[in-house]
Each structure stands twice: as structure tokens, then as C-alpha cells.
Amino acid sequence: MAKQALSLPFDGERLRRHRELSGLFQADLARRCSVDQSRISQLENGDGKPSPPLLRALARALNISTADLLRPDEGNAGPETGGE
Template sequence: MRRDTEPRFTATPPPGVSEFQLGANLRKLRKQKGLSLQSLAQASGVSVGMISQVERGIANPSMRLLTSLRRALNISMQELFGETGNEIPVTSDPQFVRRRAQRPVIDLGILHKELLTPPGRQHLQIMILRLEPGGESGGKALSYPAEKGGLVLSGKVILSVDDVAAELETGDSFVFDSNQPHSLRNTSDTSTEVLWIIGAVQFDRHL
């Protein structure tokens, strides 16, 4: 992770979910919903072969692919990160708080996603995305009902919305309707961190 002058971004994040663990989560959730690989492929638009590779932990899925699978499975962001009601740590904190040490993480190599939203199925989802040099959200632009916004915490990123691209630097912010095709790319030679917010969305439609 890129070192920054503000301590909240320099601390080592908690252990994350590997591709293998992520695949196991998806396989378990698919079976719980009684879906075959073929059924999930038809619902998500992702090939049977790719889903199988993701479930076995031998593929490095993009944000776009994970979003397609999550929407088809109708699961929350917390469930994708491996959290269930039985696995949420018992603490003295109120339900609206998530401590830094309890943030679930998915590390996909060039893309790192750290969930800030407290446990449960909220309409508002907040994450920190880290894109390594050359990293992007996926080869095909995302498009689905939601409202998104964010803030570049460090580095530079190119945000494309409806074929209009903007290079954003540290401190720049943005809001857009994600019905419009959109994607993120890091074309710089350093890591980029983005505070990513998704709000006012139905559970089967958010990222």
C-alpha cells in the first residue's frame, strides 16, 4: 500500500479474503440458493467456465465480474466479503460502528477492496478501493441502477462515465448515476486509493 502522510492510510489493513476464500463464499451462497453453475451463468452473463474457476480460486475476477455474480445471487456486499449474521464479531459497539480492525477485505492483486460499512444489509455501502498501477475495475464498463460517489484519497485515477473520461487526483471528488456505463483505471506508476460510496439502492442492485 502506498505510504501517505496521514496515519489512517498508512496502517496495515486486516487480513483479507483470498481468491480461494472468495470462491468458496460464492460457491456456498450459490448452493444455498439452489442454483446450478448453468443457472448462475444464465442469470449473470458470466460463463460457466469462468464461474467454476472463480469458485475454485484459480481465477482473478474483476470488479465487473464480481458485481455481475453478486447481483445474480442477490447477496449483500457483506455476504460477498464472507460475513454472515453468525460470523459478525460480538463487541460492545453499537450496530452503526465498524472498527478498523474489523474491516473485511478482498484482495484481488491489482484491486483491493476494504469494506467500511458496518455489518448488516444497508442501502449505503462505503469502501476503500486500492488500484495498483495498471489496475482497472474490469474490461467492460459497469452499468446498473445506483448512485455512486467518492473521493480520491491518494494518487491518480481515470474515471470514465458514459464514455467521458476525467483524470482525478488526490482530493478530487465525484458523483454520478451508475445507470451510465462507468469504469476506473490507474494509469500511473503508483497505487491509488479511492473512497467509494454507493447509496440509495435496492439490495439486489448495489455494487
């Protein structure tokens, strides 16, 4: 069975920001998520989306929610609250 791509609005820039705020290099995050550093680079640069298991691993490694790695719903006029 092929890996399922994430259909939600993943935001690579948010991934980069949270990684940098955590003081991690791409290689550190990759090691924590059991992927190659090049995959983290691709995600941060908007080249593809993580699978749901990788999205969860990224959030766990960065101690954030998966929602923190997604773009806000463009139809939502309310301010971003940073989680619930």
C-alpha cells in the same frame, strides 16, 4: 483497456455456498451474470478473482451484498456480522 482484477480478498468458497443456498447450478449463475459456466467454476475453485463488475453481477444474481463474497479482514478481531 484491460479488465481490472479485483484486489480485495474474494472467497470462492463463499460464492459456492451462496450459489448452492440459492438452489442454482453453476450454469444458472453463469447465465445470470453473462459469463461461461467455466468462469464460475474457476472462481469457486480459487482460480482467479472476478472483475469489479462481475463481482457486482454475482452479488445481484444471488441477492446478496458484494461483501458476502469477500473473506473477512484478517486484522479484524470482531465476529462476522453478515453485513451492515
